[in-house]
Amino acid sequence: MSTNIDLGQFDFSFDPALDTWAVGDPADRELDSSDLFLPNDEGRTEFLPPDPDRVPVIENTVKQDAPGYADRPPEERTRELFGQMNPHRATLLGMLRAAETPLATKAVADALADIPGHKFSVYTPSNFCTMLEVAGALERVNEAGEPYAAAAPEPDIVEVDGVQFWRPTTPPEVFWLTTDAGRAMLADDDPAARAERLFAKEPEFLPVYKRVLTLMDAPEGTTMGLMSVAVDTDPAVKESRRFYVQHFVESLERAGAAAWTEGAWRITEAGRAALEMLADVVDDYEIPAVEMVADVPTTTDGVSW
């Protein structure tokens, strides 16, 4: 490598303040561990290589590296991705919507921030793009929406003082465009149908769903603590011993009926439609006053409370 890298910026591991070895008398300074240690064969052996064949395999993972993966229909791979990434469904759908026209990679972060219900994630904006690309729901294009030149990256060769060097090049900017499989996923996304399926699965809790949606429909939204007062005190929920308020909120969120936005849980448009579906459901549970319930937090980050 060339040496124009600023080594001064590196934070090395040895403490320079403790580098007390003064250049002076070289006689005793030749360092050789064979002089410092007696022969010790205990616990020693020849140098051993690792054995990659013994790497544990995680079962039931989708092997995207497998040769046949890319040959499977992109629609199938996209559905599989959405199944695996269910908690990020809103984000993935939002990405597909944002990329219906070519979307610059540097604009992806802003597009993500605008998606209602997008959560803090260990995945970077580009990670989401790559996931959708591997699944076949997004493709790389240029600014005009034409296929991205897929040439393998190649450095230039330059000559300096008669010596040849590789000089890394910079590839053209990547834009993202939703593919046919991605558009099919968007078209198939039907929050009303998902809410219907949810309500059909848990008919005994329809009053609870109606209550939670109603609380979220307030202009200022609601908090997990307040929803807990309304749900976890309900004998119908307490006696079932299966669920707590988080289950109902998460189910509604995954159905697209609720979203954590601007510091509160709020109903979405799809949620309002779902609430209308529950118009005939009678919810006669009387929510206790907050003061009557111990330890209700007044603030929440949406998850911890």
Place this chain on the structure above:
Amino acid sequence: MTEKTENATSAEMIEALKQRAATYALLSRLYAKEVDATLLDELHDSLYPVSTGNPQTDEGNRLIATYLSGIWENTLTELAADYMRVFFGHGYSGHAAAYPFESVYASEKRLLMQDARDEVLALYRAAGLSKRDSWKEGEDHIALELEYLAVLADRAVEALCAADTDAAAAWLRSSYNFLDEHLSNWAPLLTVEMEKFAKTDFYRGLAFLTDGFLETDFELLEDMLGIE
């Protein structure tokens, strides 16, 4: 040899030693932790010799320059993920990654903190070096062994600049001994595994570059010290 020629030779030698100190420092940094944005920019703006006379170094330079030519917004994340995959892996078998510790390759049960670590720690201490509190890994991590050689190379430069050729020779001899007894024994085993576990050409290239540079430096030290 005239005085002028001697001066020129000495200046060339100092330059060569500075170059090897810088290369050891850079390799140490690349093994110590993931690449950050500043370093990535500098690596992208660097030039990589096409033909150094060592095929391993040449391949390393080519792979790294090629990888950097595909740089995009997710490159830092890709590199961080590959760093973890290569050097940490997952699972508990002791065979899931290219573990960057000498003890793993030099102990029967592939354990950390074995004799090899004690030996290099003694050498660091004998050289008046102590690790920073921020360094939480074993002292036989390849980043520390490379940094140790960078320190010795800097001391050789310092001695030569002070016209103390005996001291310079002693530092070079210490470097040679360290390579001979430690780094050159196990680094090739590590780099073979890095090539298997790495998914980016960057870390594959780093493996080649490490092999090539250690090989070249070992020969250079043999030449300088007149070792047959």
